[in-house]
Amino acid sequence: MEQDTKSLIIDIATSLFQLKGYMGVGLTEIIKTxxxxxxxxxxxFPNGKEELLIACLQSISDAITGDIKDFFERYPTAEEATKKMIEKLVDNFEREGTIAAYTFTSIVSEMxxxxxxxRNTCSALYIRMQEIYSAKLEADxxxxxxxxSTALMMTxxxxxxxxxxxxxxxxDPLKIMSHELPKLLKKI
Amino acid sequence: MEQDTKSLIIDIATSLFQLKGYMGVGLTEIIKTxxxxxxxxxxxFPNGKEELLIACLQSISDAITGDIKDFFERYPTAEEATKKMIEKLVDNFEREGTIAAYTFTSIVSEMxxxxxxxRNTCSALYIRMQEIYSAKLEADxxxxxxxxSTALMMTxxxxxxxxxxxxxxxxDPLKIMSHELPKLLKKI
DNA sequence: GTCTATATAAAGATAGAC
DNA sequence: GTCTATCTTTATATAGAC
Structure with missing residues (x-):
């Protein structure tokens, strides 16, 4: 199945931004790839590179929140879901040397x-994540x-x-988080 | 008292990088300012902009670790020192809209x-910070x-x-941290 | 140690044919 | 919807006089 040009551009650009940051990737490199x-x-993208960036951020944002939702639906408590989620981040990092969520951190820091x-697009993602955490914690x-407060700490x-x-x-850092964070997630 | 040119450049560049990131500031803007x-x-700086960046990072690193050391010497426990330190970050953010430590996060994300x-320069700062926290926690x-582990969580x-x-x-996020973090710093 | 002038490459963006 | 060719601006860096 053929991918249309626009989503091809978004996919390629997303992974390039992930590797080198927004300013680290030129338009020429994107269109060549x-x-x-x-x-x-x-x-x-009539408004150029920044319009593309927003499209990429929205695409990553959907992927990330989708992933998080999966974990928080599959496991019974926030504590377990968080543990498994971080384990997946560690796994991803060890296999690919990168983490999708990092692209956000990286780009909001840069831009x-x-x-x-x-900034608004990135801010919205952080809020979406916290809402998922928060709902589960209330259910707990x-x-x-x-x-x-706890959802904010987790984020x-x-x-x-x-x-x-x-x-x-x-x-190591994420591995340590995965057994330190639960201390905050236990209801006292 | 006159400041020598080299440290003038470092000071100006540091605050410009802080405002707009490394790639967001051109050499021309730096020398004009x-x-x-x-x-x-x-x-x-015969090796150009990146040599300047390293110099800036080292200068910020010294300032930050100096600040942290002050707090952790002045207050009796890690818990109190941390609370006061975060309060100062909040204060700084509310007055100036920026936080020195953020420059690091921002630049390591970008570069x-x-x-x-x-990357190595930034990594070294994180380790220096953790060592200060860690020593105090052992004393506690x-x-x-x-x-x-706890020092890593704090960082x-x-x-x-x-x-x-x-x-x-x-x-708000930092304010919430300042009364959530102590939960991790109490010896059980 | 500081200056002016210049080199060179790359960036983002546009025009207009097909 | 895609192409080639071009424009403009900016980037980092250098050469050589003073």
């Missing part, structure tokens, strides 16, 4: 100060407020853990 | 995949292993909290 011309590219729409018996800790793994090129 | 010429710049020496009575959580604050342009 896609085997298309500049004319074709600007037909699909958040320069582009409001990029947490109060609304406690669930929200921050996992994001931070991913950064440490990528920076130090080892998977 | 410094009121110097390209010739002068390359005299001090870590492209430059080994940048934690075992060597528990102290190391990740604070980094993640900073990212969330910057991405969402609100200080």
């Amino acid at each position: 896609c085997n298309i011309s500049k004319g074709s590219f600007y037909h699909h 958040g100060a320069l582009s409001e729409s990029v 018996g947490f109060s609304k407020e406690a669930a929200a 921050a800790t996992i994001e931070g853990g991913i950064i440490l793994c990528l920076t130090q090129k080892v998977s | 410094c009121n110097i010429s390209k010739g002068s710049f390359y005299h001090h 870590g995949a492209l430059s080994e020496s940048v 009575g934690f075992s060597k292993e528990a102290a190391a 990740a959580t604070i980094e993640g909290g900073i990212i969330l604050c910057l991405t969402q342009k609100v200080s």
Whole structure:
């Protein structure tokens, strides 16, 4: 089955941004990898590279929240779901040397100060993630407020853990998170 | 007292990188803000922009670890020191809209995949921070292993909290960290 | 140690034929 | 919807006078 040009561009660009960051990848490299011309590219993205970036961020965002939802539906408690989810991140990192969620962290760090729409897109993803965590924690018996605070802690800790793994090129940080985080997820 | 050109460049560049990221700031902008010429710049940094970046990272690294050490010497327990430290981050963010430690996160996200020496410099800072936390936790009575794990959690959580604050342009995430983190720092 | 002037490459974007 | 050719601006970096 043939993929249409627009989604081809999004897929290729997403993985290139993941590898080298937004500014680290030129349009020329993107269209070369896609085997298309500049004319074709600007037909699909009249507002250029930043429009493409937003499309990529939305595509990754859907993939990530889809993944998270799967885990939080499959396992009975937030604690178990979180453990399994982090195990998958570790697995991914050890096999491919990268983590999809990291692209977000990376790009909001790089572009958040320069582009409001990029910052908003990234902000929306963090909120979507927290909402999934929070709902499960409430189902586990947490109060609304406690669930929200804890969901925020989870998001921050996992994001931070991913950064440490990528920076130090080892998977230990996330592994340690996976047995430290549950301490916060037990209802007291 | 006159500042020598080299440290002037480092100071100016540091704050520009902080505002717009490494790739977001051109050499031309740096030298213009410094009121110097390209010739002068390359005299001090023969290997160009990346050499300057490393110098900036080292300078921020010293400032950050100095700050952290102050807190962890002044307050009797890791729990108190951490609380005060995060309060200062919040304060800084609310007054200036930025956080020094964020520059690191931002730059390692942007450049870590492209430059080994940048990645190594950032990795070294994270380790220095963890060592300070870890030493204090051991003094509080934690075992060597528990102290190391907890120090890692602190680092990740604070980094993640900073990212969330910057991405969402609100200080709530760090505020919540400051009363959630202590749960991890109490000896059981 | 600082300057001006220049080199060279690459970036993002556009025009207009097909 | 895709192409080639071109435009404009910007990037980092260098040469050589003072």
